[in-house]
Amino acid sequence: MRGSLGGPRVLLRRLREVMAEPVSAQDRLDKIVVLIAANMVAEVCSVYVLRVDGTLELYATEGLNRSAVHQTVMRAGEGLVGLVAQDAKPLSLSNAQAHPAFAFKPETGEEVYHSFLGVPVLRAGNTLGVLVVQNRAHRTYSEEEIEALQTTAMVLAEMIASGELSALARPGAEPAARRSLHLSGLGLCDGIGLGHVVLHEPRVVVTNFIAEDIVREVARLDDAVDALRASIDSMLDGGDIGSVGEHRDVLETYRMFAHDRGWLHRLREAVLTGLTAEAAVERVQSDTRARMMRQSDPFLRERLHDLDDLAHRLMRQLMGRTHAPKPEGLPKDAVIVARNMSPAALLDYDRSRVRGLLLEEGGPMSHIAIVARAIGVPTVGQIPNAAGLVDPGDAIIVDGASGEVHVRPQADVQAAYAEKARLRARKQKQFAALRDKPCITRDGEHVALNINAGLLVDLPHIAETGAAGIGLFRTELQFMVAASFPRAGEQEKLYRAVLDAAGDRPVTFRTLDIGGDKVLPYMRSFDEENPALGWRAIRLGLDRPGLLRSQVRAMLKAAAGRDLRLMFPMVADVAEFVRARSIVERELTHLRRHGYLLPDQLQVGVMVEVPSLLFELDELLEHTDFVSVGTNDLIQFLYAVDRGNTRVSDRFDPLSVPVLRALKRIVDAGKAHGKTVTLCGELASQPLGAVALIALGFRSLSVSVTAVGPVKAILRQLDAGRAAGHILPWLENSGGDMQLRQRLLAFAAAESLSV
Template sequence: MTNPATSSPRLLLRRLREVMAGTGEAEARLNTVVRIIANNMVAEVCSVYLLRGDGVLELFATEGLNPEAVHQTRLRVGEGLIGEIARSARYLNLSDAQAHPAFAYRPETGEEIYHSLLGVPVLRGGRVVAVLAVQNRTQRHYSEEEVEALQTVAMVLAELLVSSQLFRPEDFAQTSDTTAPVRLTGQIFADGLAIGIAVLHEPKIVVDRAIADDTTYEQKRLARSIAQLREAVDAMMSAAQSVFVGESRDILEAYQMFAYDRGWLVRLQEAVASGLTAEAAIKRVQDDTRIRMEAAVDPYIRERLADLDDLANRLYAHLIERDEAKPALPDNAVIVARHMGAAEILDYDRERLRAVVLEEGATTSHVAIIARALQIPLVGNVRDARKSVESGDRIIVDGEQGQIFVRPGEEVLHAFQANLAARAARLARFAALRDQPSETLDGVRIALNVNAGLLIDMDQLQSSGADGVGLYRTEIHFMVRPRMPKIDSQTGFYRAVLNRADGKPVVFRTLDVGGDKALPYLRIESGENPAMGWRAIRLGLDRPALLQSQLRALLRAAEDRDLRIMFPMIAEVSEFVAARAILERELERHRASGAPEPRSLHLGAMVEVPSLAWQLDELLEVVDFLSVGSNDLLQFLFAVDRGNPRVAGRYDRLSPPVIAFFRHLVCKADAAGVPISVCGEMAGSPLEAMALLGLGFRNLSMNAASIGPVKEMVRHVVLTELTSYMSGMNGAQERSIRDCLGDFARRHGVPV
């Protein structure tokens, strides 16, 4: 038997439209709606729960449950199956609802005789305003077509709820004090300081009419708008060709591919065929995509959501013949948004755009990469930014500390302007040091290198005056692509990195993926402790083809040049030996091909896992250099998740255990004549870098912005005095030697 819900969706929508266009009280029309849905879907129950302003879901209409339960049955968000649907904004399709752990029994409803349940969220503006559910006595699993039908009905139902008097709009408004100063915090995605006027980035698809009168006409409108969208995206890409290189261009090309994605187009066409207008079809597909992708843990998949949202908004603009370009900006605009696609930032006048603030995102997100390429400060993961900011507000973006000041008072404003002036003076002072040697007052040369992960970062190698690249994170080249880059693509990329280095040394770290860094084309289970899971060299050894292709590309790219390769997260010597064996096989293959070999080849290991401390002698016999990754090493050393704010501050990077561990590493490496460096965050802090010098490190790698401050420290310190002072601190029992080192710096005039 064919279900009417799947055989006549347009008939169902037509009947709903008649009810919505009719007269009578809104609640009476809602009762009619649930009866129509129940009959059409051959369901014994259909119910609507409205989400009130106090966060409680109230049963407003039902066909099949006890009518006395209407306005009496209430559930908090997250309570029961209905509350779970509202919390997650995702549908539930259950053949035995009462067996689900979230099931909450409400005796007044009489629902104990019903077993199967299909419930969907009713969304408006991306937020849940209600839950629509159908139930049956028999244990049945609703088909995909029935799920699609109920989701489409939920979209139409949202119109009725918003246009009726069933709830007040202010119940759902995000309220805030729009006059008081507010300080927000977030993560630094692209550094810099800015002060300007807030502009809310709020593209919205408004559906005034959801049900189509003529589906053929709607299909033509959709097809015409898609053609216009593709033409506009192609034009944008042509204009960007001369501006972006490397990953930035790859990201925009991937965005361009989405505009031609057939799967997206088919879903839009199917939504129109079901009886929706073209506008409603775009909104329907956008909401469904958002629900599915927001639940994904894969950062690449979540990144795609921003691009697809952007494309949907652009398509809607073409559909209603609205100018796709963003409104004119004030001279000093700061864009505030939930998230942004890679291309959206290009819509704004770069001469007027001062900074961007996002509620979501990641440092490796595509919009962050584009912002860094454009040198626009960006702070992300700023919770409740859009609730706290109104268009026209004065706003300060501190991309050095990850802070946002909304409607700052005069004192904050003056202090920030003073900070801007001081920063300009500092930058001028550091710029004057660029061509000066990184040498202590007693003549000891200290190598200062940059950490990089993007081709655009290589420009900072020259501008900062760094000696080379101490850590090149190769995984970002893989993470910004929808599929595995081929060997030729990798070769060209690594060759471009070496070209930009212009003879300065570059240390390539092989892929450190897994954990919280996923690849869209490689299924990696994150596990309960992703930082200690299947990642880095473990993944490379278990999937040797991945490591082989990367090593092959590096050998090809380094013809007649020095090549330095470093393997991450080595936990025992046997792992390094196995990785080196793979490289040696690739080197033999390379030689057999007759291609030019690297001028020299140096292999190193990252010291990130404390177990290596007890195999240092054996490791030092087989490596050419060591690099200490202080970020991971210290969280493993102290068993502390540095991403967890409750425990991240429980240890200090200058605590006696860290000092003793690092001193052990340096002594062993020096005795074996093996170069050792530090490439974690410690190296970029002047005070902590001073401690590393006192322990014997002579090679540090850091963020490019830290080169100037660390070089200034180096040029003011007498290393013999510092080393003697650090030696006297052996066996210290304090929680940290930070204060003691700070006192040493002040007494000796060392800027830290």
């Protein structure tokens, strides 16, 4: 078949016929190896399938001893077959026995064969097996023959992935394509999600692999590539995005890859073997994905996402789809799997059917994680290649507490997690029973337990949890989920709805905390080396006073005739707060002049999250009506640790002596000035953290919705005086012993507190 274009195309057509025959899986495989051997003028053709135990088993052969089928097994990396599987790339040898990796298997009778060509059987970059041809003669396989065998391997990949071969396997030696997977990631939102996989961006399914007209397929490919390049150029040059920023960088990378001659050459070569244009794109990208997943260079691995996106764009272009396909027929127990997604995209799903969320990226403070917690969806992030490891409809378990994920779990694992979910449901019922009970410690200390919110979907939680109010309403979430900048009227409508839902409960609105890592898609972004320390929050608001004024005016108008609490984030010194408060006074004057009804009572506060304020607390509290401690940022700034960086975010304990001493300083200053001090942040949402905060003197906490029950339950069991007596003396004089968490745990155990 060397030099002939008819060979591969004829083989693919014959394979299609065999795949359609109503025969057993073994008979089908046996026919396939005979066809491949005859077409490639090879004396041997063998199929090895990767098993769940990581070994490779001979499933079918033409030329080797048939008795070796299902008997010959190779360890990972063993022999030439193991080398192909390990490296995920073709291996062609004219004298195989001279290769250092050659492993002799006497039962196969392959000692008389010298030349060897092996290609990995790949799907979505994952190795499912190895396809091999051999000859007695010392021959060199041509590039065309290698391409043809890789193309044929695509058909085998679909057969293996379908689960058809599972019936041939012994228990414990099933094909790895459908094996159970246990993955460890980062828990982003507590809870257990049991359900079935829904890909947020479903793969473009190629149904027609075999080309009828090669010339036409090449033309289709060229036209699609030209259209893809034109669309990227249009986005870059048309002024729809800024001249700098992350979005532009991504598109510039797309443009670079789209004009890469090597990529286009590989696509054309794949079409010339007999594939349709879309099948060629899938094959080339699967090969590329397999190679790049094995790279140790993080930069190269990151580029894999760009290439995946580009390949998907090209496939949609070929199949006449201008947008990514949307999941259809959402099951009642959907677990959404995505590389990453926007908060708006998550909110587009029917919440009553979403049981969990699995992300390749995502950190605990990412926007999607914040929204997932707001709507109570168990979420796990930091699972590399998550979308490539699952198929739509796969059974899956997501444990948002431990970060564990089970794909296609065994029956005993499913049963264990189902029982865990039932126990959790019973505990939630116990928490729900506390809804109307006051949050009072055993020794009579009242604690205002509020919730954190930021979207309309959060509002029912006020009544559901029995919260004292909303201690932190993140106004920027409305801006992040919107397609364009919300007008003043839209903002006013949201703030009024929040106040209506809260009734007589207090609501504290935080003004926009955008900038830094919270980039709005419709606003021009700026590259900053340290975005968390950069142009964000109140800094942006004071530099763009029109933005801040319109938001403050919307809040004041929404709160007409009611109480209003608003606070400013990221304030670094008293002068900034004074400037911000003057904007509020200016807007009040404007509304009075134009006859608007004003709030009955207005309190203006500040978030203490920049450490510099720790040394201006007395001056600050003379100007502000209340303060709210933002522990998420305060702790990261105290320790100079990026909370979104998984390499360092868990390096320092929030329940540490420096942190609790800083918090004690704030709460004591508040008491001295007679000003309310509340605390919002993840620390308050942890039962053990809440115990420490009450011991320090905090009597107002704002927690995530899912934390209200557990925190209220433990505070009702707590003797606040005993906690203070245990912690404070040691905090003042630790003697160099910094193991505060252990002391807190010991106290909780002695007091029979369920932390």
